[in-house]
Amino acid sequence: RLPAHRPTSLCGTKTASMGCKILFQIGCFVVAAILILLSIPYWIYLKFAVENNDIVNIALYILSAVFLILLGILIIVAVLKSKAGWLKILAIILILVFIIILVQLIINAVVRGRCDGKPENSPTSGFFSNICYNDPASFYAPVIIMLVTTLAGFIFCLLLSRELQKEQSGEKKQGKYYAS
Numbered sequence: 001r002l003p004a005h006r007p008t009s010l011c012g013t014k015t016a017s018m019g020c021k022i023l024f025q026i027g028c029f030v031v032a033a034i035l036i037l038l039s040i041p042y043w044i045y046l047k048f049a050v051e052n053n054d055i056v057n058i059a060l061y062i063l064s065a066v067f068l069i070l071l072g073i074l075i076i077v078a079v080l081k082s083k084a085g086w087l088k089i090l091a092i093i094l095i096l097v098f099i100i101i102l103v104q105l106i107i108n109a110v111v112r113g114r115c116d117g118k119p120e121n122s123p124t125s126g127f128f129s130n131i132c133y134n135d136p137a138s139f140y141a142p143v144i145i146m147l148v149t150t151l152a153g154f155i156f157c158l159l160l161s162r163e164l165q166k167e168q169s170g171e172k173k174q175g176k177y178y179a180s
């Protein structure tokens with residue numbers, strides 16, 4: 001007979017495991033705070049989109065800002081409630097956001113490479129037209145921070161969910177686990 005698979009702690013002993021769990025929780029909280037703070041540039045971009053009556057970008061910036069705030073809040077709630085399943089789902093969402101940001105960076109670089117600095121000769125129209133007029137630093141700085149943050153969030157959520165899963169399976173084995 002094969003022994004049942006038991007998740008092992010990434011940190012070894014029970015005391016070290018508790019320290020790792022706290023470290024992963026702090027990491028998740030930091031990621032959540034950064035994601036919430038990264039909604040600020042979208043509110044600034046929204047101001048410019050409203051001034052230009054750009055309906056598509058107005059909707060995009062509002063959705064982006066609200067999504068980042070909700071994602072940050074969901075991470076905080078999942079950590080506070082110690083929900084391993086929620087953390088795994090959030091890890092999947094964060095890696096998808098990471099991939100979307102990479103695609104966004106590629107599209108932006110391609111479009112920006114075709115800009116010649118003259119609005120009347122813009123190679124794009126509609127949705128991508130504002131790329132040629134925006135300061136590259138104001139776009140790339142928050143996006144690269146978001147890229148690093150989503151990757152870190154993915155790792156912290158995955159590691160914390162593993163520690164919580166290990167902890168919960170240990171409680172079940174000892175008869176201390178009660179379903180709520």
